Structure formats: structure tokens, C-alpha cells
Amino acid sequence: MTFVRLDRAEEEASDGSVAPPDRPRGRLRRRPLGGPRWVGWAFVLPGLIGLAVFIVIPQVASLILGFSDSTLLGGTQFTGTHNYIRLLHDPQFLNSILVTAIFVLVYVPANIAISMAMAMWLKTRIAGRNWLRVIFLIPALSPMVANAAVFRLLFQKDGAVNQALATIGLGPIPWLSDGNWALAVVIGVSLWQSFGYNMIVLGAGLDSISPDVIAASRIDGAGRFRRLVSITLPLVSPALFFTTVLTVIGAWQTFAQAYVITGGGPGNSTMTIMLYLYQTAFTNNQLGYASAIATVLFLIIAIFTLFQLWGQRKWVHYD
Amino acid sequence: MKSRLKNTRRRGRVVVSVVVAGVLSLGLAACSGGGGGTSGLDGKTLKMYTWIGGKADTQQWNDYIAGGMHADPKMSVSFSGPPIGDYYTKLPSVMKSSSAPCLVTFQNGRVNQYVQGLEPLDDLAKKNKLDLKAYSSVMLEQLSVDGKLYSIPFNAGPTVMLYNKKMFKDAGVADPTNDWTTDDFIATAKATTKNGVYGFAIGQASNPISTLMAADGYPWADKNGPKLDDPHFRDALQLLVDLSNKYKVAKPLEAAAGGTFPDIDAFSTGQAAMEMTGLWDLQHEQKALGKDNVGIAVIPSKSGVSKGFVGGSGFGITKTCGDKQKAFEAIEAMTSKSGLEFVTKSQASVPARLDALDAWSANAGSPEFAAVIRQLMGDATPSPVPSNQAQLDTLLTQYEVNAFSGKSTVAEVLQQVKAGLA
Numbered sequence: 001m002t003f004v005r006l007d008r009a010e011e012e013a014s015d016g017s018v019a020p021p022d023r024p025r026g027r028l029r030r031r032p033l034g035g036p037r038w039v040g041w042a043f044v045l046p047g048l049i050g051l052a053v054f055i056v057i058p059q060v061a062s063l064i065l066g067f068s069d070s071t072l073l074g075g076t077q078f079t080g081t082h083n084y085i086r087l088l089h090d091p092q093f094l095n096s097i098l099v100t101a102i103f104v105l106v107y108v109p110a111n112i113a114i115s116m117a118m119a120m121w122l123k124t125r126i127a128g129r130n131w132l133r134v135i136f137l138i139p140a141l142s143p144m145v146a147n148a149a150v151f152r153l154l155f156q157k158d159g160a161v162n163q164a165l166a167t168i169g170l171g172p173i174p175w176l177s178d179g180n181w182a183l184a185v186v187i188g189v190s191l192w193q194s195f196g197y198n199m200i201v202l203g204a205g206l207d208s209i210s211p212d213v214i215a216a217s218r219i220d221g222a223g224r225f226r227r228l229v230s231i232t233l234p235l236v237s238p239a240l241f242f243t244t245v246l247t248v249i250g251a252w253q254t255f256a257q258a259y260v261i262t263g264g265g266p267g268n269s270t271m272t273i274m275l276y277l278y279q280t281a282f283t284n285n286q287l288g289y290a291s292a293i294a295t296v297l298f299l300i301i302a303i304f305t306l307f308q309l310w311g312q313r314k315w316v317h318y319d
Numbered sequence: 320m321k322s323r324l325k326n327t328r329r330r331g332r333v334v335v336s337v338v339v340a341g342v343l344s345l346g347l348a349a350c351s352g353g354g355g356g357t358s359g360l361d362g363k364t365l366k367m368y369t370w371i372g373g374k375a376d377t378q379q380w381n382d383y384i385a386g387g388m389h390a391d392p393k394m395s396v397s398f399s400g401p402p403i404g405d406y407y408t409k410l411p412s413v414m415k416s417s418s419a420p421c422l423v424t425f426q427n428g429r430v431n432q433y434v435q436g437l438e439p440l441d442d443l444a445k446k447n448k449l450d451l452k453a454y455s456s457v458m459l460e461q462l463s464v465d466g467k468l469y470s471i472p473f474n475a476g477p478t479v480m481l482y483n484k485k486m487f488k489d490a491g492v493a494d495p496t497n498d499w500t501t502d503d504f505i506a507t508a509k510a511t512t513k514n515g516v517y518g519f520a521i522g523q524a525s526n527p528i529s530t531l532m533a534a535d536g537y538p539w540a541d542k543n544g545p546k547l548d549d550p551h552f553r554d555a556l557q558l559l560v561d562l563s564n565k566y567k568v569a570k571p572l573e574a575a576a577g578g579t580f581p582d583i584d585a586f587s588t589g590q591a592a593m594e595m596t597g598l599w600d601l602q603h604e605q606k607a608l609g610k611d612n613v614g615i616a617v618i619p620s621k622s623g624v625s626k627g628f629v630g631g632s633g634f635g636i637t638k639t640c641g642d643k644q645k646a647f648e649a650i651e652a653m654t655s656k657s658g659l660e661f662v663t664k665s666q667a668s669v670p671a672r673l674d675a676l677d678a679w680s681a682n683a684g685s686p687e688f689a690a691v692i693r694q695l696m697g698d699a700t701p702s703p704v705p706s707n708q709a710q711l712d713t714l715l716t717q718y719e720v721n722a723f724s725g726k727s728t729v730a731e732v733l734q735q736v737k738a739g740l741a
Contacts, residue, residue, distance in 0.1 A: 072411030073435035092739065156573060158515075176573035177724040262574040265717035266724065267735065270574070282408040284710050285432060 059298070065291035072285050083292035093293065095268050096276040097300075099183065103272065104251040107187050111247050112240065114191065115198035120232075122199070123206050133203065137196040144193055148260035151189045152176070155261070176262060179269025186257045186270050193257075194250070198243040205239025206232070237316045245308050252301050273297050358641040359421030364395040365642075365649050367422035367634075368413050372402040375603050379666055383473060386661040387653035394652045396422065404579060407709050411436065414637055421640035422649065427526075427630040428461025430469045431706035438636040439467040443647040453656070455671045457696075458631045461704055472671035473654045473662075475631030476598040477695035478530040480504075480616040483608060486511050486592040495616035497625070497694055501558070504619035508568035511592035518568040520582035520591035521559050523575065523719075524712035530595055531555040533628035533700035534618040544705040547737045557729045560722045571723035575716070597630055598692075602667040615691050627695025628702050631671055707740060714739040 066083055070076040087093050118136060122129045139147065154160045155175035165171035175181045209232065217231050233240070255274035258264055264271035264279070273293065281290035359366050371377055380398045387394045399420075401409055407429065413419060414436040423437075430437065444451055451459060451468070458472035480495065487494060490511045495503070508518030521527060529539035537551040546552050563571040569591070575581065586594040587607035595618060596604075604613050617625040634650045636643055652658055659670035660678035667683040669692060670676065680689045705711065714736045721727040727735070 071435075073415060073433060152575065157571070174724060176575070177571065177720055178726070182574050260576050263576040263713070263716055265574040266720035266726070267718055271717075278408075279710075279713060282411070283713050284707075285411065 062291045062294050065288050066295045067292075068288040069286075070288040070291070072281070072287055076288070079288070083289050084296075086289065087292060087296060092268060092271070092276060093273075096271045096273045099268070099270060100252060100254065100272045100274075102183065103187060103190075103254055104248065107190055107251050107254075108244065108247050110187075111191055111195055111198060112244055114195045115202050115243065116240070118195065118199045119202040119206055122203060133200065136199055139193045140196040144256040145260050147193055148189060148257050151185070152261045155185050177266060179266050182262050182266055182270050186254075186261060189261065190251075190254060190257050194247075198247065201243050202236060202239050205236040209235045234317045238318055241308070241312050241316045245305060248304055248308065249301055252297065252304070273300075358639050359419055359637060359646070360641055361397060364397050365422055365646055366418075366420035367396050367398040367424070368410070368420040369398050369400045369422075369424040370403040370406040370426070371398070371400045372404075375606075379668075382662050382665045383653050383658075386658035387649060387655075389661040390655040390658040391648065391652035394649050396649055396653075404576065407432075414639070419637050419639045421637060421642065421646040423635050423637060424632055425462065425470050425635060426632045428458065428470075428633075428702075428704040429708060430462050430633075430635060431464050431704055432709060433635075434464050434467075434469055436638055437469045438638050438640065438643055439469060440471060440636065440647065441468050443636075443643065444468065444471075447647060447651060449651055453672050453674055454654070455629070455631065455673065455696075457629045457699055457702065458633065458671050461629075461631070461702065462633050462635075470633035470635040471650050471654050472631050472633040473659065474599065474668040475629060475671040475696075476669035477627035477629050477692060477699065478526065478533075478595055478597055478618060479691055479695065480593055480595055480618055481586065481601065481604055482593045482614045482616060483586070483589065483591075484612050484614045485608075486516070486589075487614070490592075494614055495619075497617045497691060498623040499616065499619050500623045501619045501621050505562070505566055505568070508562065508593065509566060512568045516589065517570050517585070517591045518593060519562055520585035520594045521562065521569045521572055522580065522582040522595060523572060524715045525708065527559055527595055528552060528555040528715075529702065530618055530628040531558060533702065534620040534625045535622070536620075536626050536700055538701045538703065540703045540705045542703070544707060544740070545711050547733045547740075553729055553733060556719065556722065556733070560719075560729060563723055564725065572720055573723075574720050597668075599632075599668045605667070615688050617691055617694055624698075625695065627697075627699040629696060629699045630702065631669075633671070710740060711736065 065076070067080060068076045068078050069082075122133055122136075126132070156162075157172060157174070157177065159175075161175065162172040165173065173181060175185050213231060213235070214227065217227050222230065253274050254272045255278065258270045258272050258275045259278070262270040264275050274297070277290050277293045277297065280286050280293060367380070369376075369380060371380070384394075384396050384398070387396065400406060403426070410423065410433060414423065414433065423433075425433075443449075449471075454472055455475040458475040459468060462468060462470040462472060482495065484494070487507075490513070492507050492510045495507065499507075504519075511518040525539070525545065532539045532549075532551050532555050535551065537549070538546075539549075539552060539555075540546055559569075562569040570581075570585065572581070582591070582594045583596060583600060583603075585591040586596075587604055589608065601613065601615070618628070619625065634653065636646045636650070640646050654672065656672055656674050659672050659675040663670060663675065663679040663682040670679055680686075718727070718732045718735045718739075721735075722729050722732045
């Protein structure tokens, strides 16, 4: 809801600057724009209901199920902290954390770097740059499962990628038979799929930089690197922060790529936390244990996000 | 003035609270659903949840429903569902949802994991005087858990070896006989491997292993689950690895999602000369390669006396079904002699009723097919289905790749799978 201090608005208009706000002198001094209070609630209500039904209630239910031995078709018995203790000794789960952490560490910096580089390239005066933006965004708009299924065929031992490599005397590379290569494929396909979205957001951030600021830095003698480090990156930092937070969250939740391309294999080399959670719930029929995994994943993502929110004070510039 | 304002606000809060509570309770009521008298029915039509991977599956279910209606014109069944690769993972959620169907289907006797949501059928069979002796006893055993029957089979058949007759002819190889040995099979696969085409296509997970073990007369599982420590289990997986790595007659398995069929894809596209599969795949292969181009043989064994690994599919009734009698009558119609005989006119899968086999031989089979099926069905190795088969198949699919790539030995792979099952 937007509030306007009418008394201060006049001062702002007269000299072009905003005086420091006074303490509010009572509730009636801050008047919402138009209508009685329930109108605001009426606007917010659909969103609140959606939040409650689709986010809050399932999360609370998942948290509670994490303390039970619930199965998909059977009954539920509360088992206290048993599931969480089991998680600490579950090599499959610990491996899935390691695999996902490697994915996050490689995928997030690579995604941001590629998105930023592409956004900067498309900001230059190249012909058809708007068309190029659309083309690079297409992977992000197409369904991940369909993309991943195609990539699985491309990366098979006798697939198109190895055939192309053979024409220049390379390969064959065991893309889907070797754990390290399989993880590289999953990361590569994820990058291909998602960099377009970040590229658009960062491109919008770059477009919002005033050309006067760039011109002034040129007059001051700043070179390309200096302009990038001291002008462009600080001014685009809010967009960078936004994309980084969302990319980190998405990376911890990676599922479809590993599920469709490798099924978590070879061995458990591409078994992400989400895939392990899915297998635990729907293949192994252990809903309670899977809910405990979901809670731990939620905590991991929450900690990373809070850390980023805390850290933004040091590098994000909103002015 | 102040008190009027307060009253208005309080009233407003009450209205908002009532609206929120009402909407939430409506939502929760919708979530809890089910249990009603019409659950699992759409009007008078019974809803069936099953696997549908494409036109062939759709045609199959249409044919079974048409067969049912042939036996009982009042029967009405509709169907929906995902491809087989997703079917068993989605099934528990669907069975527990507010839109749970009345009828569900099971392949290879995989009822064990789902019995908590299924209605035992023994009493209904008694009440409706259904003669269970008319059905394949092996299938009835597979579809029972702790002595209770949860599904009535509609097809049953042994896993067989399909081969591409043209490729055999081009390679100058004679058609396999029903007493061929594993050595004969390897020699045949070697002869048909050429020009980038393999002699054999290896399937994922437990089915190829259990089939090879059964051919030699060894059951792959018992009441304690899959026999991962059994040396015959290890030998069967080792043979599959050797076919790829030692004899170079098959493409090695690579990482892939569960429920995919690289062997079927390779055989039907002419990339492999042989595959081990159920008879449910026969019609698909005949369409892809030509009806007279697909041959059938028994699974090779060490001794030359091959025993069958029998699997099949059945219909079950969910516990939440609003009209279980009507659902049972539909199953009775779809698996009746006249119903299954009707299906043999368009489907090649072998009917689960022994009294419909003659019609199958006349309509879908041939003397060559009938001889293979008689041998494998007549002397079948027990084929129990462990409750953790879905988990086992997922783990085997993941870890066996390491044996094909040489990263692990077969023994190590089986230990890794065993650890995953623990």
C-alpha cells in the first residue's frame, strides 16, 4: 500500500530536494490513498490465500511429515528426530549435497558471467540485436524436459556431439558413461537453458545506466576495463544481485536436467538433492524421509539467501 | 464517532476472517476429497488409470475396453495416464488423490508396493462366482500378496528373443532353434554385428538379468527380495557386460532416465539384430520392421533347455472406488474368454486365460510363435516380484553403467546396489 505525506510533498516540490522526514504525529497523519481499510485487504486476499494454500500449508505439512515415517499409501507414525539422524548417516544424501554444491559452484558463476557478457555484447551496436535477444531467450522459454531429452540423444556415445568431434579427430568422449563428464553435461545443458533469462534482466540493468555517466567517465580518461569495474558493474549491481539470488536458489533445486538426461547416474555422480528427494518419495515410497530432506534443502537455500541479503550491503549500489 | 469507526473496523475484520476461513476450508475440503459414493466414476463410466506411452498403448486399452463391451455391452470404462516410465511413481499419488480412479493396471505383477491402496479381490471373485482356475496360475501368484489376490491378469507371456530376419539372412546366419545355447547366441550376435549395427540390444535394470537367470532355471528373487548375492545373478549381469565389452556385439549401457528403453529403440530402428522383450512389444516391432521380418526364439540357456520368465499385466480396484461391484464386473468382462478372444483380433499379447489361447494362436500368433510360448510357459522358472523392485531397478539403472564403462566390476556394482537398498 502506498502512503503520501501531503505536508512534505509541498516542500519537495518547491526546492527539488526532500527534507528528512518528521516522526509521524499520529495514525491519522498517514492516510492510505482512497477507500476504507478493507479494500486493501480485499486486493491482497487472493494473493494471501494462494500463499497459504500453495506455500505455507504444504511447507508446514512437509515440516511435520519430516518427523514421521509416512508413506504414500500407508499410515503415519511420528518418529521424532529419527529421519534427521538418519540423514546424517545416509551416504546417498551426503553425496547428493556434494553433487549439488559442485553444481552450484560451477553453474552460478558461469551463468552470471555468460549472461553478463552476452548482455554487454548485445548492448553494442550490432545488427539485429533485438532478434538475437529473442533467439537467446528461446531455450529459457522451451520446456526443460523436452530440451533435456534431446540433449540425452545428442550426448550418447554414438550421438551427434561425438560424431561432430570425430570429424576433427577428437573423441569419442564418454559423456554419459563417466561420472565427471555426465555432471559436466548436466551443468552445460542447464547453462544453455537458463542464461537467456538472466541476460534479459542484466540487459535491462545495463540499459538503465545513463549514457551521460559513461560519457563523463570517458572524458575523465577511464579505459574499457576501468569503466566496467568502476562504472558499469556498480550501476548494474542491483540487477546482478537479483539474478544471483534467483540463480542460486534455482541451482540448489536442480531436478529436471539430471532426471531426464542421466537419471542421477552413472552411479550417483549426478544425483542432486531434489532428484534424491523425488526418488525417496515416489520410488522408495518414503514420504516422511523425503519431507525431512525437503526441510534440510529449504534450510540450505534459506541460509544461502540470507547470506546474500546480508552481503549485498557491501557490493550492491542502489543510488 | 471514534466508537463508530472502531465498530466498522471490527466488523471489517470479522468479514475478512470469515471470508479467509471459508475459502481455506473450501480448499482443504477439495484437497481431502474422495471417499464419496461416486469416487472413481464419471457418471456411470468407471475411470481407469494406466500407462499410455503413445498410439499403441491407446489402441491397446481401447481394444480391451471393446473386448469388455463385447462380453458385457453395459460396461463403460474411460482411461488416462502417463507413459510407463512415470506410471509407477505417479500411481501412489493418484490413488490417494481426490480424483482417484476405480481401476488401475499393473505390469509384471508389480502390485506388492501398492496393496495398501488396493481392494483384495478374493471375496468379490467368490461373490461373482469367477472361476480363477481359468487364468494363468503363474500370473495369479505374481498378483497376490500374503495370500490375497489384488489384480486379475489380462495378459501373460514369457520374455522372448525377437530377431530381425532380414539381418540374419544378410549375415548368412540360420534362424535360432529352440534349443540354442548361450554360446550359439554369442556366435549369432557376432555374425550379425557389422557396419555400425549391433547383434544384440541390452535392456536396462533387472529384467534382462532375471530373464537370463530364469532361462537356466534360477529364480532371481525370493521372499527376501532380489538375490543380489547369488552367483547366478552376478553371472547374468557379467554376460550382459561381456556382450558389450568383451564380444563387442552390443552397445554399452549409458546413464539414462529410468523407464527408457534403449534396447527397444535400437531393435525397432534396425540398429540391433536381436532383443529380449515381452510379447507386448511384438506388435510394435512388427509395425516398425514388417510383420514377416520379426522372428521369435526362446531365451538362450547354458544347457540348451530354456525355461521361461513369465510376466504379464492385470487390472486392480482401488480401495476408494465408489462402486467396487461395478468395477469388478468390468474386470470380469475385460478378462472374460469372449473379451480376451476379441482382443486377440488386434493385439499380439498373449491372453492370461488359457481358454483364449486357441483364439490367440489363430489370430495373432503362428505355429512358430506358439511353439516358443508353449516351451517357455510350460516350463517356467518361478518369477516372484519383490516389493522393492522399483527401487532396485532405479539403482541398477544408475550403477550398472559403471560396469559397462569399466569403472567398477560387476561384483562392486551389485554391492553398491545392495547398499542403496539397505
